[in-house]
Amino acid sequence: MENKNGFFEQVYQVVLQIPYGRVTSYGAIAAYLGSKGSARMVGWALNSSRFSKVSIPAHRVVNQAGLLTGKRHFGGQDIMEELLRSEGITVEGGQIMNMEHYFWDPSKELEGY
Template structure:
């Protein structure tokens, strides 16, 4: 993938992530599917890892893997920060997994409806 295409994909990911409502979470795969790149969940993860460089805040803590695991927690500087942010928004977490994941799950394809 060319650098400019990757940058454009990352920007599209960030725009979707900014739409995740407070107290809700989504998965890397759900974002990839919404963007028409169903097999690009890992690329969404790369975008989340680079989101700290964005001029506007990106709530990357609201993006987890398809099982509700906090797989990106190592990219928050403090190992507990992702969990703390999610718990402040109502997530119940045990052993790096959101126990109420289904209840909090936000599917951009369904919720945004376009």
């Protein structure tokens, strides 16, 4: 495990495991990491992810309501929506349609990583 056990690194690993055309929520990642209440840190980690050399599909991470709360951090209000649409996800008004259909739960899919 070359994992540094850092919260950021763990978030990166989970986000990178998100399949194409799927999305997850901050709370799901936080819960998977064992810190349910640290959902805010997940977003903060993703904030640092854009400074990272690796391309993190942060556009696949939205809030529990499927709302693209972090779209403003992509350097454009429409970037995140366009990226999700290019993956076959219907986004309207900054919100994912049928979000539960695209929802990807790391604790279920990864089963403990």
